[in-house]
Amino acid sequence: MEVYLIRHTTPHIEKGVCYGQSDLDLVETYIEEFKTVESKLPGEFDAYYTSPLKRCLNLTKHLTEDFSTDHRLMEFNFGDWEMKKWDDIPKAHIDQWMKDFVNVMVPSGESMATMEERVRAFFTELVVKEYDRVAVITHSVVIRIVLCHVEGLPLKRAFERPLDYGDVVKVELDDQILRANKKLNA
Numbered sequence: 119m120e121v122y123l124i125r126h127t128t129p130h131i132e133k134g135v136c137y138g139q140s141d142l143d144l145v146e147t148y149i150e151e152f153k154t155v156e157s158k159l160p161g162e163f164d165a166y167y168t169s170p171l172k173r174c175l176n177l178t179k180h181l182t183e184d185f186s187t188d189h190r191l192m193e194f195n196f197g198d199w200e201m202k203k204w205d206d207i208p209k210a211h212i213d214q215w216m217k218d219f220v221n222v223m224v225p226s227g228e229s230m231a232t233m234e235e236r237v238r239a240f241f242t243e244l245v246v247k248e249y250d251r252v253a254v255i256t257h258s259v260v261i262r263i264v265l266c267h268v269e270g271l272p273l274k275r276a277f278e279r280p281l282d283y284g285d286v287v288k289v290e291l292d293d294q295i296l297r298a299n300k301k302l303n304a
């Protein structure tokens with residue numbers, strides 16, 4: 119199945135603030151950014167899936183009237199750190215997390231390993247559907263997790279590639295790919 123992974127456009131958020139599942143608005147120039155995203159897409163999709171967060175939902179509503187939302191496409195849950203300035207989060211807590219961000223849970227939040235489970239569950243269900251080409255409007259870490267599966271990379275290398283707001287990444291996905299990556303937690 120051809121899956122177009124689309125990252126939402128620029129959110130309205132102060133620099134240096136930790137955010138994931140906070141439901142942010144978009145910057146005022148969103149409509150130009152929507153058109154730029156649209157110009158990167160082929161005309162037709164068999165289906166559209168989106169994160170329920172506004173920064174994805176608004177873009178999706180610009181692209182189509184017919185779509186499904188799925189909570190498993192939401193961004194990383196930063197728990198107690200959501201909307202805090204990174205500088206206001208105790209350095210010792212961040213250091214302990216960054217030492218093994220794949221497996222260490224953020225307080226009242228999640229780890230990349232637990233996030234990977236919900237993301238893989240969504241795409242495992244998706245790839246058995248009778249579609250040839252699908253659009254998935256979602257977030258940075260969701261896209262990075264799928265790319266780790268496609269490229270056979272461990273999750274700890276998920277942040278090596280650049281991924282900007284409004285970026286579109288086309289992948290070929292099937293359930294074999296989603297089961298094959300034994301190096302995921304290496």
Ligand SMILES: Cc1cc2ncn([C@H]3O[C@H](COP(=O)(O)O)[C@@H](O)[C@H]3O)c2cc1C
Pocket residue numbers: 125126129137138193194219230256257258259
């Ligand atoms: C280890 C780690 C470090 C991160 N720094 C930022 N994010 C995540 O939070 C932000 C929200 O993403 P979006 O704008 O696509 O909704 C992004 O910077 C994303 O990478 C991180 C996630 C993890 C797991």
